[in-house]
Amino acid sequence: MHAVTADDHVPIPDGPVAVLANPTAGRGRHRGLLPDLLDRLSAAGRSVRLLRAGTATEAESACFTAVAEGAGALVAVGGDGTVHRAMQAVAGTSVPFGPIPAGTGNDFAVETGYPADPRAATDVIAAALRDGRTSPVDLARMASEDGTVRWYGAVLAAGFDAIVNERANRMRWPRGSRRYDLAILVELARLRPRRYTLTLDGERVEVDAVLVAVGNGASYGGGMRICPAADPTDGLLDVVVGGRFDRRTLIRVKPRIYAGTHVAHPLVRTYRARTVTLVAEGITTYADGERSLDLPVTITATPRALRLLR
CATH class of the missing domain: 2.60.200.40 (Tumour Suppressor Smad4)
Incomplete structure (x- = not known):
C-alpha cells in the first residue's frame, strides 16, 4: 500500500453525493449493509442520492448522468468492477470519488489506503466530505x-x-x-x-x-x-x-x-x-x-x- 497525500487546496463542489451500489458484489455478502452505509455518508451533512441501475452499462451511464447533473461527489459501493465503472465518470474532473470496498476484489481501494472494512471506509469518506478534504491519485488512461x-x-x-x-x-x-x-x-x-x-x-x-x-x-x-x-x-x-x-x-x-x-x-x-x-x-x-x-x-x-x- 502506498501513501496518498492530502490536497486541501481544491474545494469539493456543492451538490448531492451520488452513490453507485452493486448489490451482487462480493456474492452479496454486504448487501444488508447499504442502509447503514448511506446513513454514515449522510452524517457528513450532504444529501445522498442512490443511483439506480440494472446492468454494468446502466451503472456507468448513471454515474455520467449524475456528474453531468451536478453531483458534488461520487461514491462506489462494491468491488473493483463497480469502482472501475464509476471512475470513468469522474476521471480528469473536479468531482471527488470514494470507493467503499464491498466486493470479492477490492484492490484499488486497499492500494490507495482505505480500510478493508466497508463501514470504516465509509467513515473515512464521510469525514473527508465533512472536512472538505481530498487526495490526488494517478490513473492510467488507455486508448x-x-x-x-x-x-x-x-x-x-x-x-x-x-x-x-x-x-x-x-x-x-x-x-x-x-x-x-x-x-x-x-x-x-x-x-x-x-x-x-x-x-x-x-x-x-x-x-x-x-x-x-x-x-x-x-x-x-x-x-x-x-x-x-x-x-x-x-x-x-x-x-x-x-x-x-x-x-x-x-x-x-x-x-x-x-x-x-x-x-x-x-x-x-x-x-x-x-x-x-x-x-x-x-x-x-x-x-x-x-x-x-x-x-x-x-x-x-x-x-x-x-x-x-x-
Missing part, C-alpha cells in the same frame, strides 16, 4: 486505435489472465467460480507464448510472453501483487512481462504473485514508463478485472487524474 478511451486505477491484464477471463465469459456452463476454474484448465492446455510488441516511452521491445500486466497500482484479483513496485502516485506505469513459461513453470510461479516475489524469476522482466503501447494479435484486455479494449492500446500514466475522498 485504442479507433479513439476509444477508458481509465483504470489498478492493473491492466493482457496475457494469460485476460485470456482466461475471456474464455470464462464465453462459457455458459458451469456457473460460479467453477466456470473460471474450468477456463483456467482449458487455457493451460492451450498455453503458448505470444509475440508482443511494447513501446515504452518511445523504445520498442519485442517479447514472447504468456503474462503481461501494466500497473498503475500493484495488485489485481483480490490481492495478487502482479506489479509489486507500482505506486499510484508516482506518475509512472509498471510493466511486468512473464516470458516463455511452460505449463509446469507457470503453475509453480503463479502462487508467488500474491507476495510479489514472481518478479525475481529469470523469465520475468519489469519495465517502468510514462506511456506504453501494447500490440499483440487476438487479445482482449481486462482492466480492474473488467473486460476492456482489444489490443493494440496505448496506456498513459495520468498524474492526479482522480481526487479521492480521504
Whole structure:
C-alpha cells in the first residue's frame, strides 16, 4: 500500500453525493449493509442520492448522468468492477470519488489506503466530505486505435489472465467460480507464448510472453501483487512481462504473485514508463478485472487524474 497525500487546496463542489451500489458484489455478502452505509455518508451533512441501475452499462451511464447533473461527489459501493465503472465518470474532473470496498476484489481501494472494512471506509469518506478534504491519485488512461478511451486505477491484464477471463465469459456452463476454474484448465492446455510488441516511452521491445500486466497500482484479483513496485502516485506505469513459461513453470510461479516475489524469476522482466503501447494479435484486455479494449492500446500514466475522498 502506498501513501496518498492530502490536497486541501481544491474545494469539493456543492451538490448531492451520488452513490453507485452493486448489490451482487462480493456474492452479496454486504448487501444488508447499504442502509447503514448511506446513513454514515449522510452524517457528513450532504444529501445522498442512490443511483439506480440494472446492468454494468446502466451503472456507468448513471454515474455520467449524475456528474453531468451536478453531483458534488461520487461514491462506489462494491468491488473493483463497480469502482472501475464509476471512475470513468469522474476521471480528469473536479468531482471527488470514494470507493467503499464491498466486493470479492477490492484492490484499488486497499492500494490507495482505505480500510478493508466497508463501514470504516465509509467513515473515512464521510469525514473527508465533512472536512472538505481530498487526495490526488494517478490513473492510467488507455486508448485504442479507433479513439476509444477508458481509465483504470489498478492493473491492466493482457496475457494469460485476460485470456482466461475471456474464455470464462464465453462459457455458459458451469456457473460460479467453477466456470473460471474450468477456463483456467482449458487455457493451460492451450498455453503458448505470444509475440508482443511494447513501446515504452518511445523504445520498442519485442517479447514472447504468456503474462503481461501494466500497473498503475500493484495488485489485481483480490490481492495478487502482479506489479509489486507500482505506486499510484508516482506518475509512472509498471510493466511486468512473464516470458516463455511452460505449463509446469507457470503453475509453480503463479502462487508467488500474491507476495510479489514472481518478479525475481529469470523469465520475468519489469519495465517502468510514462506511456506504453501494447500490440499483440487476438487479445482482449481486462482492466480492474473488467473486460476492456482489444489490443493494440496505448496506456498513459495520468498524474492526479482522480481526487479521492480521504
